[in-house]
Amino acid sequence: MGGNRTVGIGMDYSPTSKSAVRWVVDNLVGEGDRIILIHVLSTKSDSPQKKLWGDKGSPLIPLEEFKEMNLSKQYGISADPEVVQLLDTASKTKKLRVECKVYWGDPREKLCDAVEDLKLGSLVVGSRGLGTFKRVLLGSVSNYVVTNATCAVTVVKGGSGPRA
Template sequence: MAKARTIGVGIDYSATSKRALKWAIDNLIEAGDTILIILVLSPKSDPVNKKLFADTGSPLIPLVELKEMSVCKKYGITYDSELLDMLDTVSMTKKAKAVAKVYWGDPREKLCEAARYLKLDTLVVGSRGLGTIKRVLLGSVSSYVVQNATCPVSVVK
């Protein structure tokens, strides 16, 4: 039997990040794996627990707690039933453990930090599909993460 893995998925609630989650579920997640949802929120957001965890990110939040509005509010997480349904399904059908971690700040830096400190086996991120000029001007989160993460990265278009 293969060793259980920890697979991170960067989520920002966009359609592309949800496609990345679906791709990870369909192509990577196996029984016993942990799927770790990494939410990077704006540093301007100011939920109750941000001051406690601003530097290290939140503790790991189990799926059962992620479904509670009070927990979402505590960390400034958007309650997203589509996302929760996907996590529920993968935990039931593939017997995978689903958890989330919240960071505040620059998504590029925080996704790489998550890969390093959480010892991810792989990280999956979505791509907004910016053209060459926009990517140069705005910078691409996925390009940065591919070049700087300490684990393999899959970018889903």
């Protein structure tokens, strides 16, 4: 496997999004592939970065910068050291290119926009595991993305592995 694929991962640092990162590294990507962590922040954010980059999202942030920069101060994101370490190790051992992009808005819509914007070959998201009732009331990001994204989508549940 591997070569020249671009895989997006919806990232909110929840346990299921961390499982999605592990699943991608263990099962999907190989040498020469590219991973893009996609963060979607609330439109209520008043960060200067949101005002600067608006609807198109931030520029791509390479892993080296992602590790060094104060994401909390710049974007209001508290990066998880475990995820950063996992991606750093994978980038070195599998010769992957890892980047991050930040959008503002509805996660459902922005993840689908990212597919087009970043020309993703596949998108991997975690599932919060909402029951039927909550899913109807709150809406499911993973369900929306599976239905509307124009690329292959893999949904990873907590510890039980992926489902398409």
